[in-house]
Every structure is written in C-alpha cells, then in structure tokens.
Amino acid sequence: MLSIGVVTRGKYGMRLLDTISQYSGFTSASVSIPIIVPKFIDDPASFVNGLNLNEEVLRSDLIITYSLHPDITPEIVLRAARAGSKAVMIPGGRARAGDPGQLKKISEQYHIKLVIEDICCEMGDDTDSTINEFNSILGSPLLEVRVDDGMIGDVRVIRGAPCGSTWWMAEQLKGVLVDEAPAKAGLLIQQYPCRAIRGTLGGIHRSAQLHKKAVEDAIRT
DSSP states (O other), X not given: OOEEEEEEETTBTHHHHHHHHHHOOOEEEEEEEOSOOOSOOSOHHHHHHTTTOOHHHHTSSEEEEOOOOTTHHHHHHHHHHHHTOSEEEEETOHHHHOOHHHHHHHHHHHTOEEEEESSGGGOOOOSSHHHHHHHTTBSSOEEEEEEETTEEEEEEEEXXXXXXXXXXXXXXXXXXXXXXXXXXXXXXXXXXXXXXXXXSSSHHHHHHHHHHXXXXXXXXX
8 A cells, every 4th residue: 555645734735635635545744844844955964954854754655745946955855755755746847846956866876757847636647656656646637537418417526636626616517518627626726725826827727728628538438
C-alpha cells in the first residue's frame, strides 16, 4: 500500500488529505509549515531545521509538498530523499519549486523521482511505479459514463483530481442532457472551491478544460 506524506501550508494540502482518506486505500500523514514565511531565505537548511518536520512523514513512499516557496521546497525534497522517499510531487509550478539545477542534482544523486505541475489534476501516467500507483486513483480525470435516454444516468470516477472536485462534479452531472454535460462539467469544476489559480488561462480554467474533455471522452466510449 502506498504511503503518502503531505507537506501542508495553511489551507494548501488539506483537501488532498481528505481526498486520500475518502477515495483511496493509501495511507497518509502530514507535516505543516507556516503560512507566512520570509520572501527570501538565505539559509534554507537552518530555516527548515526550525520547523521540526517529522522525518517519519518525509520517509513516506511519496511526498507531495505544498511548501510553495522556491527556497524551502528544494530543502524539503533533499530531506525526503535522504529519508528514503521514492518520489516527490510539487504542485504550484516551476516558479515555486526552486532552482531546477538543484532539484535535478538531488534527483540524480538520490535516485528520487520528481514531478512538478501547475495543478494537481494535470498529473498523468508516468514511467515511475510510485507515481503511477498514485495516478491509478488520483490525478488527471478519467471517467466512465452511463447514458439513459439521452441523459447522464451515472458517472463513475476511475481517477479524479486530488482536491476532490471530480467526485463532486460527477454527482452533479446525473440527470444532465448528454449534449450539455461536457460544458456543464467545466462550469461545475470552476464553481468547486479548488485552490487553483483563477483569473488566468491556466489554473482553474485548465482544470475545467481537463474535466470537460474527460466527460467528452467518457461519453464517446
């Protein structure tokens, strides 16, 4: 069974923990970092030392860190690698992930898989077995749809967004006309209180597009 360690920061990461508990058989544990941290941290090692992060959590098979800070994140990745974690997912995009060269060096030295995505529901199949085990249930949306008399009769979530939006959307689509379902799916995702960035072409709008396509694909097949 996959063990997942989640590094939370304020509200970020909390929905993931709920989704893991409700929709997967994975085990999870978490550590938190403060919501407010300095914009620039000259000595990340000393700063993270002061957080007293539980090394047992960092030893999980997979670490998902919502540290969202380019100085803190590489240090957390390094500590997870040293603790024996097999893979680290970094939501929030490359700008918040830290120095690419430093992350690559850690990955190569400790043979730890790193995945960096802007939004969690863009995480798909990978060559890494740990990432793929996670993505068998959580990641980019994958659905099965039953159609009854031109309406959505049921929606089965095979793989859903780590924030839980896919399961919520699936319930709301029941009884919707088939022709209207994909667009409705995209709208529902944007109404869900996801933490993805709003007001840009990416973020929540990208998530809506992914779910719209997932519904289209499910209806087609």
